Structures are given as C-alpha cells and as structure tokens.
Amino acid sequence: MRRQIPLMxxxxxxxxxxxxxxxxxxxxxxxYEFLLDWIYIIGIFALALGIWSLIRxxxxxxxxxxxxxxxxxxxxxxxxxxxxxxxxGYRDGxxxxxxxxxxxxxxxxxxHFFDYIMxxxxxxMFALLAFFIASAAYRAFRARNIMASLLLxxxxxxxxxxxxxxxxxxxxxxxxxxxxxxxxxxxAKRAIIIGVxxxxxxxxxxxxxxxxxxxxxxx
Amino acid sequence: xxxxxxxxxxxxxxxxxxxxxxxxxxxxxxxxxxxxVEGEVRSIYDFIDTLxxxxxxxxxxxxxxxxxxxxxxxxxxxxxxxxxKNLKVIVTALSQNGPGMAEQAILNISDxxxxxxxxxxxxxxxxxxxxxxxxxFLGYKPYFALVILGMGQNFRIPFPTDYxxxxxxxxxxxxxxxxxxxxxxVVDLSAGNITDAWISYGQGxxxxxxxxxxxxxxxxxxxxxxxxxxxxGLMAGLYGAAQYEEMANNPGLAKxxxxxQVYAHLVIILxxxxxxxxxxxxxxxxxx
Numbered sequence: 046m047r048r049q050i051p052l053m054x055x056x057x058x059x060x061x062x063x064x065x066x067x068x069x070x071x072x073x074x075x076x077y078e079f080l081l082d083w084i085y086i087i088g089i090f091a092l093a094l095g096i097w098s099l100i101r102x103x104x105x106x107x108x109x110x111x112x113x114x115x116x117x118x119x120x121x122x123x124x125x126x127x128x129x130x131x132x133x134g135y136r137d138g139x140x141x142x143x144x145x146x147x148x149x150x151x152x153x154x155x156x157h158f159f160d161y162i163m164x165x166x167x168x169x170m171f172a173l174l175a176f177f178i179a180s181a182a183y184r185a186f187r188a189r190n191i192m193a194s195l196l197l198x199x200x201x202x203x204x205x206x207x208x209x210x211x212x213x214x215x216x217x218x219x220x221x222x223x224x225x226x227x228x229x230x231x232x233a234k235r236a237i238i239i240g241v242x243x244x245x246x247x248x249x250x251x252x253x254x255x256x257x258x259x260x261x262x263x264x
Numbered sequence: 265x266x267x268x269x270x271x272x273x274x275x276x277x278x279x280x281x282x283x284x285x286x287x288x289x290x291x292x293x294x295x296x297x298x299x300x301v302e303g304e305v306r307s308i309y310d311f312i313d314t315l316x317x318x319x320x321x322x323x324x325x326x327x328x329x330x331x332x333x334x335x336x337x338x339x340x341x342x343x344x345x346x347x348x349k350n351l352k353v354i355v356t357a358l359s360q361n362g363p364g365m366a367e368q369a370i371l372n373i374s375d376x377x378x379x380x381x382x383x384x385x386x387x388x389x390x391x392x393x394x395x396x397x398x399x400x401f402l403g404y405k406p407y408f409a410l411v412i413l414g415m416g417q418n419f420r421i422p423f424p425t426d427y428x429x430x431x432x433x434x435x436x437x438x439x440x441x442x443x444x445x446x447x448x449x450v451v452d453l454s455a456g457n458i459t460d461a462w463i464s465y466g467q468g469x470x471x472x473x474x475x476x477x478x479x480x481x482x483x484x485x486x487x488x489x490x491x492x493x494x495x496x497g498l499m500a501g502l503y504g505a506a507q508y509e510e511m512a513n514n515p516g517l518a519k520x521x522x523x524x525q526v527y528a529h530l531v532i533i534l535x536x537x538x539x540x541x542x543x544x545x546x547x548x549x550x551x552x
Contacts, residue, residue, distance in 0.1 A: 147429035167329035183535035
C-alpha cells in the first residue's frame with residue numbers, strides 16, 4: 046500500500062490536470078484552484094522542514110567543532126535576526142511583535158540588513174565572476190581546431206558588437222552578431238527546446254502511468 | 265621560456281590586475297559610450313511609449329541582488345518610463361529576494377519622479393507616485409509557476425493582499441482589475457528559470473504581450489521566442505538596459521556601466537588574442 050497509494054494519486058491527479066487544461070468549465074476551474082491551494086500548503090511544510098534541517102545541521106557542526114564551525118553561527122544568527130526583525134514592527138506609537146500583519150516590513154533593521162548586507166554580499170560574489178571569466182577566456186579560447194576557431198570567432202564578434210570604437214566595421218560586426226544570434230543560435234536553441242519539450246512529455250507520461258517510479262524512493 | 269610561451273601562460277593575477285585597473289579607471293573617469301539601439305529593445309520602448317495614460321503595465325521583478333548590476337538599471341528605466349507616461353504599474357517579485365529589490369527600485373524611482381525632467385523634448389512635471397493609486401506592489405509568493413497560473417484566473421488567488429497587507433479589493437487601482445486581461449503587457453525582468461514559466465504558463469496560456477529583460481548570459485537562449493513572437497521584445501544585459509535608456513533619453517546606471525563593460529571586454533579580447541598569437545607562433549617554432 047505504501048507504493049500503491051502514491052502511484053494512484055499521481056495517476057488520478059496527473060490525468061485530471063491534463064484534461065482540466067482543455068475543459069473551461071466552472072467546476073473544472075474550481076477543482077484546479079483548489080489543487081493549487083494544496084500545493085502551497087504542502088510547500089509551507091517543505092519550508093518548515095528546510096528551516097528545521099538547516100538548524101539541525103548547523104547546530105551539529107557547532108557542537109562537533111568541525112572545521113569552519115564559526116560559519117554556522119553566522120548562518121543561524123542571520124536566520125533568527127531576520128525572523129525577529131521581520132516580526133517586529135511599529136504601530137500606534139509603540140513597538141511590538143506582529144505575526145499576522147505586515148508591520149515588520151517597516152522595521153528599519155529588516156530593510157537595512159537586506160540593503161547593506163545581503164545586496165553587497167550577493168553583488169560582490171557575482172561580480173567576482175568577471176575575473177574568473179576573463180582568466181578562463183584567456184586560457185580556453187585557443188583556435189586549436191576548426192570547431193574551436195568557430196567558437197572563438199563567434200565569441201569575439203558577439204563581444205565586439207556593442208563596441209563603438211570600431212569605425213566602419215562596427216555596423217558589419219553588429220549585423221554579423223545579430224545574424225549569429227538570430228539564425229544559427231536560434232536554430233540550435235529551437236532544436237534543443239523541442240527535444241527537451243518532447244523529453245518532458247515522455248517523462249511526465251512515464252511518471253503518471255507508473256513506469257518511472259524513482260520519485261517514490263527505495264522504501 | 266621564450267616570449268610566445270610567456271604570452272600563452274601569463275599568471276592569471278596579471279589578468280585580474282589589468283581588469284581591475286581598467287574597470288576602476290573607466291568607472292572614475294566620466295565619459296559617454298555611444299549606444300546603438302537594436303530592434304528587440306526598440307519594440308519594448310515603442311510598445312510602452314504608445315500606451316495611453318491609465319493603462320496598466322505588469323512588471324515582474326524576478327531577480328536577486330546577484331543580478332542587480334544588469335537588471336536594476338533595466339527596472340529603473342522601464343518603471344520610470346511608465347510613471348512619466350502616467351501608466352499604472354503592478355509589481356510582483358517571484359524570486360526569494362525579489363521583494364527587497366522591488367521595494368528599493370520603487371523607493372528610488374519615487375524620489376527621481378519628484379523632479380521635473382525633459383525626455384526626448386517633452387517636459388514631464390515632477391509628481392508624487394502613490395502606492396495603490398499609481399502602482400500596486402503585490403509582493404512575493406513561492407512556486408512561481410503556480411503564481412503565474414493563478415494570476416491568470418485572478419490576481420486575488422495568489423495575492424489576496426498586497427505586500428503591505430492591504431486587501432487587493434481595497435486598492436483603488438486594482439478595482440476592476442481581475443487578471444492579465446486588464447493588463448497592457450507584462451515585462452519580466454529575470455535572472456533565472458522564472459522566465460520559462462512566464463513564457464510557458466503565462467504567455468502560452470493567457471496570450472498577453474510579454475517582453476523580457478534578462479542577464480547578458482541568458483539573452484541568446486531566448487531569441488527563439490522572439491522569432492516565434494511569443495515575446496515582443498528582449499533586453500539582454502547591461503547593453504539592453506543602456507539601449508532602453510538611450511531610447512528614453514534618460515541616461516542612468518546602464519549607460520554609466522557600459523563604458524566599464526566596453527573596456528573590460530576589450531581587455532578580455534586583448535588577452536584572448538595574446539594567448540592565440542603565442543599559441544600559433546609557438547606551433548610554428550615547433551614545426552621548424
């Protein structure tokens with residue numbers, strides 16, 4: 046039964062969702078909306094599970110004094126501080142905890158932690174990529190054979206397409222880049238998208254019909 | 265080790281150093297880089313520019329701070345254009361850190377809109393934009409595909425209240441606004457696979473005009489949708505944002521950033537050419 050019930054549920058809801066798409070009846074829409082609500086409810090449990098898992102793993106690392114055990118302290122401090130600030134707000138002349146309303150959004154600390162810690166950290170991490178890409182491009186883009194040469198030329202053309210200092214060849218490069226994006230790139234991407242789409246349909250049907258059962262785990 | 269071997273195996277710290285110097289100098293020294301506007305960006309600008317005051321543009325801010333450098337300028341340019349044209353804007357944020365980005369953008373644009381400005385020969389008087397009247401910020405909900413589908417039925421399904429907890433029915437500009445049918449177009453600014461959901465579940469099912477603003481690396485992946493007319497416009501990376509600013513005659517973060525990007529690309533090209541010259545000359549010596 047532990048395997049039959051999930052298989053049955055997947056079959057029933059999978060088939061329903063396929064047919065629902067083609068049935069614009071009110072009752073079909075109602076069931077569809079009802080099912081969407083259920084996905085949120087399941088998602089909330091997944092969120093709680095994720096937070097619990099993060100706390101458990103972090104606490105275990107801190108207790109065991111594993112290498113880098115200071116980082117989980119920062120992780121937990123960030124987690125609890127943001128939760129605290131998010132639920133603390135100002136209303137009717139005084140500060141208080143508000144769990145059901147959005148007063149926490151006006152808490153300046155909630156805003157400042159995001160603006161002055163989160164944004165600079167994430168932006169910096171992403172900006173570092175520029176240096177690694179520069180170094181990787183220098184090492185990897187070598188015209189060793191015809192295919193590598195084609196890749197190299199295409200990369201140079203696309204990189205140069207918005208360079209305004211190329212004089213009369215500037216528009217030629219821009220047009221060539223536009224052709225590369227709109228013709229060979231489009232053809233290749235379209236083939237990939239169609240292939241992926243067909244693969245998704247096949248995999249979905251296999252799951253709905255119970256042929257693919259990997260999602261059930263080994264239990 | 266001869267000079268060609270050295271050209272091929274330069275220590276990567278030299279690459280980093282030259283890139284830092286070029287980025288710093290071009291950032292500090294103020295000058296403008298000419299921008300050539302392409303059709304895919306022009307079509308977004310033209311679409312928004314021809315909307316009548318009061319029409320609604322839906323802007324989906326689906327990016328986190330890591331894509332801020334490329335997508336925030338796009339967001340500022342499009343949103344300011346909408347508000348200057350007296351259009352109404354519905355904003356959602358379907359990535360986890362999106363609400364912070366959206367709120368920051370709205371606050372900064374609100375300040376900028378207080379000033380009188382002249383764009384393309386038209387004087388726009390400064391005004392205060394009001395939450396609920398000029399824009400509605402619906403906030404974040406998880407499971408973006410479901411949210412996009414839900415909004416196709418009614419915005420109130422995934423968002424019974426806005427980000428600040430006000431019921432959608434109490435928001436003046438949301439009166440009579442049920443779903444995408446009341447929206448002139450959707451502009452999705454995204455740095456991830458939320459874009460695919462907007463194309464497949466949003467435009468594919470509800471047929472609204474959709475334009476995309478993406479990071480530079482994502483741009484090439486979405487050209488097929490432009491060709492198939494599933495999207496009516498595409499802005500890719502900082503260059504896309506700079507083109508929009510150029511069209512709007514409103515130079516901002518993107519045009520500022522373009523001078524850094526143009527020269528950083530030249531440095532990368534220089535190193536690629538240097539490596540290849542070293543490689544070919546080295547091979548020639550080996551053959552001899």
